[in-house]
Amino acid sequence: MLTPVLSAHWDEADAFTLEGYARHRGYEALTKALKTDPDALIQLVKDSGLRGRGGAGFPTGMKWGFIPQGPEGQGGKPHYLVVNADESEPGTCKDVPFMLANPHALLEGVIIASYAIRASHAFIYVRGEVTHVVRRLHDAVEQARAAGHLGKDIHGSGFDLEVVVHAGAGAYICGEETALLDSLEGYRGQPRLRPPFPATHGLYACPTVVNNVESIASVPSIVLGGAEWFASMGTEKSKGYTLYSLSGHVKKPGQYEAPLGITLRQLLDLSGGMRDGRTLKFWTPGGSSTPLLTADHLDVPLDYEGVTAAGSMLGTKALQCFDDTTCVVRAILRWTEFYAHESCGKCTPCREGTYWMVQILQRLEAGTGTEEDIATLLDTCDNIFGRAFCALGDGATSPIVSGVQLFRDEFLQHVSGGCPFDPVASTVFGAVTA
Amino acid sequence: MDLGLPATTVVPDGVPPLTDDTRREAREIIARYPRSRSALLPMLHLVQSVQGYVTPAGISLCAEELELTKAEVGAVATFYTMYRRRPAGTYHVGVCTNTLCAVLGGDALFAAAKEHLGIGNNETTADGSVSIEHIECNAACDYAPVLMVNWEFYDNQDPQSLRGLLDACQAGNPPAPTRGPSRLVSFKEMSRVLAGFNDGLGQEGVAAGPASLIGLDLARQRGDVAPSYPASEA
Numbered sequence: 001m002l003t004p005v006l007s008a009h010w011d012e013a014d015a016f017t018l019e020g021y022a023r024h025r026g027y028e029a030l031t032k033a034l035k036t037d038p039d040a041l042i043q044l045v046k047d048s049g050l051r052g053r054g055g056a057g058f059p060t061g062m063k064w065g066f067i068p069q070g071p072e073g074q075g076g077k078p079h080y081l082v083v084n085a086d087e088s089e090p091g092t093c094k095d096v097p098f099m100l101a102n103p104h105a106l107l108e109g110v111i112i113a114s115y116a117i118r119a120s121h122a123f124i125y126v127r128g129e130v131t132h133v134v135r136r137l138h139d140a141v142e143q144a145r146a147a148g149h150l151g152k153d154i155h156g157s158g159f160d161l162e163v164v165v166h167a168g169a170g171a172y173i174c175g176e177e178t179a180l181l182d183s184l185e186g187y188r189g190q191p192r193l194r195p196p197f198p199a200t201h202g203l204y205a206c207p208t209v210v211n212n213v214e215s216i217a218s219v220p221s222i223v224l225g226g227a228e229w230f231a232s233m234g235t236e237k238s239k240g241y242t243l244y245s246l247s248g249h250v251k252k253p254g255q256y257e258a259p260l261g262i263t264l265r266q267l268l269d270l271s272g273g274m275r276d277g278r279t280l281k282f283w284t285p286g287g288s289s290t291p292l293l294t295a296d297h298l299d300v301p302l303d304y305e306g307v308t309a310a311g312s313m314l315g316t317k318a319l320q321c322f323d324d325t326t327c328v329v330r331a332i333l334r335w336t337e338f339y340a341h342e343s344c345g346k347c348t349p350c351r352e353g354t355y356w357m358v359q360i361l362q363r364l365e366a367g368t369g370t371e372e373d374i375a376t377l378l379d380t381c382d383n384i385f386g387r388a389f390c391a392l393g394d395g396a397t398s399p400i401v402s403g404v405q406l407f408r409d410e411f412l413q414h415v416s417g418g419c420p421f422d423p424v425a426s427t428v429f430g431a432v433t434a
Numbered sequence: 435m436d437l438g439l440p441a442t443t444v445v446p447d448g449v450p451p452l453t454d455d456t457r458r459e460a461r462e463i464i465a466r467y468p469r470s471r472s473a474l475l476p477m478l479h480l481v482q483s484v485q486g487y488v489t490p491a492g493i494s495l496c497a498e499e500l501e502l503t504k505a506e507v508g509a510v511a512t513f514y515t516m517y518r519r520r521p522a523g524t525y526h527v528g529v530c531t532n533t534l535c536a537v538l539g540g541d542a543l544f545a546a547a548k549e550h551l552g553i554g555n556n557e558t559t560a561d562g563s564v565s566i567e568h569i570e571c572n573a574a575c576d577y578a579p580v581l582m583v584n585w586e587f588y589d590n591q592d593p594q595s596l597r598g599l600l601d602a603c604q605a606g607n608p609p610a611p612t613r614g615p616s617r618l619v620s621f622k623e624m625s626r627v628l629a630g631f632n633d634g635l636g637q638e639g640v641a642a643g644p645a646s647l648i649g650l651d652l653a654r655q656r657g658d659v660a661p662s663y664p665a666s667e668a
Contacts, residue, residue, distance in 0.1 A: 002653035003660035011650055015641040078468070087573045090532050096573040097646040100613065121468060128479070128516050128628050129528075129572055131585045132614040135627060135636030142632070164466050167628040169475050169514035172570065186471035186500070188513040204469055225663040232661055241660060244649075247575035248534055254576045254648030270652060288533065320534050320575065334533040338570055344513075427539035428579065429592040 001266065003233055003241045004257045005221050006214070010101040016136050018143040021104035027149055029220035033112040034157040036223075041116040045219065047227035049239030054084055054175075054212030055286060055315045057238075057304045060219075066199035067117045067207045077206040079119040083110060084180055085126040085133075085213045088172040089287035090338060091318030094243040095213035097255060099126070099133045102217075103140035109216035111149060111161055112223060117209050120160045125180055128167040137165040172342035176390050177210040179344065190346045191390035214243060234260035238303030242317060248283070249275050249323035249426070261306065264319060265298035278323035282406065286315015288335045289395025291402035292328075312402070327421035328407045329414050332399045333361040339396035350393035353384040357400065364411060367418030374411050378404060449485050449521070452495055456484055460499050463630060470500050474510055476629045478517050483625035487518040516628075522621045523558045523565035525603040528582040529596075532571040539579040539592065544568050546593040550600055563604045576645035577612075584624040586611035589643060613643045 014020035021027070033041055046061030068075035083106065087095040099106060106124070114122045126134055141163050144150045152160045166184060173179045174189040181203050183189035202208020218240065222230045231239040238260040244267060247253045251272035258267070264283065274280050282292045285302060291312040293300065300310045307314040322331060340354035360377050363369040381397035388394060404411055413420060424430060459480055464473040474496060481492030488511045497504045511517045529544040530536075547566050551559055558565040574580045577589030581596065588599060589612040602608045608618045615635035619627075627633050653659070 002649055002656065002658040004650050004653050004658075005660045007646075007650050008660070010642040011647050013641060017637065020641075088571060090571040091534060091575050092571070093573045093575045097642060101642040101646065127573070129569070129582065129585045130587075131619075131624050131627055132587070132611070132636070132639060135615075135633065138627075138630070138632045139636035165630065166472075167476065167479065167630070168516075169478065169628075170516035171514050183475065184472055185469070186474035186510065188510055229661060229664055245576060247578060248538070252645075252648050252652075253578070254645035256649035256652070258649075270656075271648070318575070322534075322537065326537055331533045331537060334531070334536050338532055341570065423537075423541065426537045427542055428590075429539055429542075 001262070001270065002256060002258050005241050006098060006102065006105065006217055006243060007255060007257045015101050016103055016140070018104060018140075018147060021102065025224065026104055027108055027147070029223035030108050030111055030149060031155065033115060033223050034155055034159065038116045038118060041112065041223070044227055045116070045222060048222045048230040049227075049234070049237075050215065050218055050222060050230065051238065051304065052212055053214035053218070053242060053316070055089065055289075055313075057314060060211060060215050063199065063209055063211070064113070064117050066197070067209060068200060069118060074200050074207055078121065078204075079117055080203045080206060080208040081110060081114045081117060081119045081122040082180065082184065082203060082208055082210045083122070083124045083213055083216055084175060084177060084210055085124050086168055086175040086180060087213070088127055088175050089289060089316050089318065090335060091245070091247060091284055091287045091320040092316040093245045093247065093318065094255060094316065096130055096133055098213060098217065098243070100136055103136045104144065105220060106213055106217045107140050107144050107163065108149070109219040110163060111144075111154070112219050113209065113211065113216055114161050115159050119209075120162065122161060122163045123184060123203075124163065124165050125174070125184055126165060126167055128169050134165065134167050141165060171344075172338075173344045173390075173392060176392065179390070180210065181208065188344070190344045235301060235303045235305070237305055244302065244317045244319060246271060246319050246321070248321035249278060249326070250321050251275055260303040261301040263299050263301060267319070268298070274321065274323050278325065281322050281324045281326055282328060282403075283319060283321045284315075285312050285317070285319065287318040288320075288338070289313075289391070289398050290315040291398045292406060294406055323426070325421065325426040327365070327419055327423070327426075328403050328410050329361065329365045329419065330421070330423070332403045333358070333365050335399045336361050336396065339392065343392060343396075347389035347393070349384045350388040350396065353380050353393065354396050356380055357396070364414050365419060367414055369415055371412065371415055374404060374408070374415075449489065452481070452484055452491055456480065457495065457499065459629075459631070460495065464499065466630065471502070474500060474507065475514070478511055479625050480629035482518065482522075483622050483629055486521040486622055520556075521558065521562070523563050524606075524620050525564050525583050525608060525618070526621045527564060527566045527600065527603070528569035528572070528585070529566065530570070530572055530578070530580045530582075531568040534571070534575050535579045542593060543579055543581065543591055543596050546596055547600060550597050559604065561604070563606065564600060577643065583608065583611070583618060584621050586614040586618060586624075587643075588612055589645075611639070614639050
């Protein structure tokens, strides 16, 4: 039921070193890739069915195929690969432990992907708030360079590549690919109007692929195992293995690598379920920007199609599970405060809308709201969704719209009699040490 | 004409000046990138590594080296939350109060931190040793509630462990992070790492913490494995 590939050797003390990685066929995929035609590599990734693991699920090979090649026009400009390692979606915690434990798998994927799209400069844009991950990435780049996997004429192939590890400075919006590119160019991280898309006009207005850490790190295994091997896992349209991050009021929070399409019920059964004496109240399938689900959705296949059919999104597979001690109004207020704080200010619906939604939710949580506030909240969401410049605005409406839909009675209860929940009961340490 | 604006090169007491070395390192950063302006974010981290926050002198240095206006640099510096407008403590403590950590105890931890130190959000103790801030999701939800000190992980905290950690930081004797190097570096030392200067501590510490290994352990117990690579490919 579980299929550890990316996480298969994380329990070895030196998993993050070049030697630790080489022990498990590390950089063999690179040797094989450098003997392969770049277009054939793009086709291989297309054939594997790998879809972006950063949330949107766009086919990775197709993204690579959009890069204009040849000497004419945009194709003649430098090409860039940018790894989105700005993991900040609330609940999402897979790329950070991955880079801590196995930075070389990411780097090998970076080199292969750069070779395929014909980029000689790649960037790993990692969020700044994870110092040790930044160190591990620096070390991996230095070790790979010393081993001849980076630099000029890599292993006699004629292919040159420089990789820069670039630390961000605290801005969730930089996980949005065009905001990330602006940030990497030294500007405020604000999203760009599209089209043109990064594939033709990305970093420095040159052809650019922006891929999530997990997507790129999956590439070496596809090169070694083949497209059919990768596609032998997962479901019809969601191929392969992936990291599911289980968190919250569960007995065993952590990383679970499984084929796409596993269900939350299966994961909870495997891992011992919710904490003792408590039941699952609501959960997010892929971070706070994906609409909330409940115990009614335990058997939803956690693949791109299954979760969409259930009215939410697979997102980053960040399964945040909250039990029946949790106040849903408080939970949604916190997420909304997050979106208001992280809104970049570029567009009015998101900037103003998130601000006002925080005001309303604060009233509701404090027990001073009205029934009309709930209607105003939903109306505000209507005015943000589909009207914001980027997906942050849409994401901000997800917990509110789904939360009111699923728990309207609890919102009404707050209006009539204040919050009925004891926040101490929902902590992991209770009142004993508080 | 004097507009009453603060002089940009004056450095407050106790804040070390930016030196020729700083300028040389800024140019090293610039050399990493195809276009110079890309160096701005790491250069601001570099300024913090010397002065502990983004000073007017730091803004000036970045502007001069990148041929930008100070307004352009200031507009970037104020956009990102990791750039501080006041000096951070030697140990900058972040308590995650995004939904999951808040519910699991982050709110109680942040309240305990403020009470224990007698300071508020984004304030620094009088001795300059510790500053605190409530932070957004730090990608460690499986270790909730999470606390960061100088952006190193202190996983699975409770109010008691938090108070012990704060006392140790104030005494200048903090314990090692749970997933990080064998010693906690200062805010300024950490900022150098983010500026792209390797401090040589990357090979220390665990590969993975216990929660990161839970799925793998379970797979081992159950005998679950991914399909092996086909023989023709291997």
